[in-house]
Amino acid sequence: MPPRTKKEPSAPSTMKELKDTLWKAADKLRGSMDASQYKDVILGLIFLKYVSDAYEERREAIRSELAEQGMDDEQIDMLIDDPEEYLGYGVFVVPAQARWSYLAQNAKGLPALGSEPPKNIGQLVDEAMDLVMGANPPLAGTLPRIFNRDNVDQRRLGELLDLFNSARFSRQGEGRARDLLGEVYEYFLEKFARAEGKRGGEFYTPASVVKVLVEVLEPTSGRVYDPCCGSGGMFVQTEKFIHDHEGDPKDVSIYGQENNERTWRMAKMNLAIHGIGNKGLANRWGDTFVRDYHAELSMDYVLANPPFNIKDWHRAQEDPRWVYGVPPKNNANYAWIQHILSKLAPGGQAGVVMANGSMSSNSSGEGDIRARIVEADLVSCMVALPTQLFRSTGIPVCLWFFAKDKSAGAKGATDRTGEVLFIDARQLGYMVDRAERSLAPEDIAKIADTFHAWRGSASAVEKGLKYEDVPGFCATKALAEIKASDYALTPGRYVGASELENDGEPLEDKIERLTNELFAQLDRSARLEQVLREQLGRIS
Known part of the structure; x- marks a missing residue:
């Protein structure tokens, strides 16, 4: 042999x-x-x-x-x-x-x-x-x-x-070979984020969450900005969206800032690998609240995942960004929101990942700030996300979408002035493993299509989509109704309960069937109890 x-x-x-x-x-x-x-x-x-x-x-x-x-x-x-x-x-x-x-x-x-x-x-x-x-x-x-x-x-x-x-x-x-190297780089970023746990969340936002932001906002031209850009995932996903819709990436200019030196370096490399011009990325790392490197620019789109609930942040009492109220020292959530609003051009839109508490908190004046933002008619959509999307934190998260102009013709054929769309997506997604959930492509499409149908966007018209409230999932509400709820923006408060599926069985027949099944289970339980008693008696 x-x-x-x-x-x-x-x-x-x-x-x-x-x-x-x-x-x-x-x-x-x-x-x-x-x-x-x-x-x-x-x-x-x-x-x-x-x-x-x-x-x-x-x-x-x-x-x-x-x-x-x-x-x-x-x-x-x-x-x-x-x-x-x-x-x-x-x-x-x-x-x-x-x-x-x-x-x-x-x-x-x-x-x-x-x-x-x-x-x-x-x-x-x-x-x-x-x-x-x-x-x-x-x-x-x-x-x-x-x-x-x-x-x-x-x-x-x-x-x-x-x-x-x-x-x-x-x-x-x-x-080209470098397109695949870009995929490898993203894959490694995700693996490092998982390995580093909480620290990994500083530079990496789960891809499915980023895709929801991009698919809803549809950034195809103009200035795209991220004030806490991490490793640049928002920009990479924007470029992919443009490519998938046969647009020209040159129609978009990206602008970003990152506070962590190592993460800023990662962003520079990530953008270079994906062939994305990074002239708009700040030429060094730095705290956005201390020094805005793009202070003189207004943006067409803002996509951001700011660090949640920061207690130790640099706050200037007098700051032109605090239009709707001075944010509290012990939480930077509404500082991030107001900074982002301050960057929007007249027709600008923004999508922001936030901790769920931001939707209803009334502590330290946050409720008053939120009320003023709602009354200014800047909130276009609120999305409650499922749990466990972020391996780096157990904090439940949501998405805020802002728009400077919700009238007909401003990126939508339907006039939504004075209205807010609420989407409760907590039941969507699938478990990647025991610790992490992800949104499937159809989940992302469901959220984005609902928004575009509500707005009457060109993409919804092309697909023949028409908006209607779906109990348990989405609802559109006027500002007066939101005011009556003390300006809370939690989608579950507004979308109601989902309708029970009608299986076509008459109610009386269903009651009789279920009653018979219950009696049968009780009889089986009694028989098993008798057998168990007999076996125990033999042992003793």
Whole structure:
């Protein structure tokens, strides 16, 4: 019998398998690193892979273009390194020793040059980061340089580079390798957020929640803003929405600010990987309440998931943003809401994730602020979300949607001046595992379609949707009714109870059937009790 040969593992055949394979490989690198350092290492590697792939892709395109013009190899070599040929196409310049092919070839260490000791892969990656930042001023100070620390396993780092190098980031006939790297980056962000628990919530909003905001607001042109942008998920989802609806991403300009330095760096890399221009991202991290980096701009759309119920925040007593009342020191919820309202252009709209308490709290003057906002007719829709959507917090959450103009013709054919739509979506979603819920595509569509039907949006007209109240799910209410409820905005208060499904069985027949079933169960219980008594009697 011939000796058995070890079967080589098959290459990942689907995008899910590829992402899972890369995650398992990356997870082996963790070692003694803390979660935030480990996250920087892995996301930095993905970014290096992205910029290198994009550069090589553009380099081959330039070579083909010049060859078609009749140039020989010598002439091509003189022109192919012109930075403008890359930067002008939104591609970062990547020097030779920062390219992935160079790193992969030397993943096991370089031989010593003269008296110098051999370089390990961590040193090479650090140098690659420096080279990329040096060649691209917009990336200055953005990329991590932490690979050469003692707690980074150099052998596993080399193996991870090998795996990234051999992974097939391509689709036959659709997209580019860097599109798939964008998917991997998002996947890793989600995995890191889950691994870090509460801290992960600082930079990651569950994708299904972001999709609800984007699908309701439909941002296809103008300025899109996030005052606490985390890793940039709102902008990435906006770009996807535009792409899915065959729009032009260039019609949208993004503006963002982030208070955490590491998270700001993640956002810069995330936007670059997705090919989204980040000139509107603040050029450094900073507290939005202390200094608004976009103070002079008004926005067409605001999408935000501010940190919930912040007690320690910088509050200026005199601030032009506090139009509807000074928010309390011990909770920043209504500071975020008023900041967002202050940014809206005359026809602007906003979607904001908030803790449920914001809908009904009357403490520290919050009820008065909410009442003034409602009376100003700025609230267009309130959505109560199901629990467990956020692994990082057990706080129940809701969505506030604002609109500066609800009249007919202002992004909708139906005049909704003086009205608010309430949607109770607490029964939607499915459990991903025992700890986390997610909204399915049909759940997201149900919420968005309901809003657009209510508003008479073009998308609803195209689908033939017409709005009507659905007991237990949605209802439209006038401001007078909301005032009568002390300006509480909890959807469950207004949508009522859902109608019981009529199964067609007459009531008298149903009562008789259920009564007979009950008697039958009681008889069975009595028989089982008698058998049990007899068995116990034999034992004693």
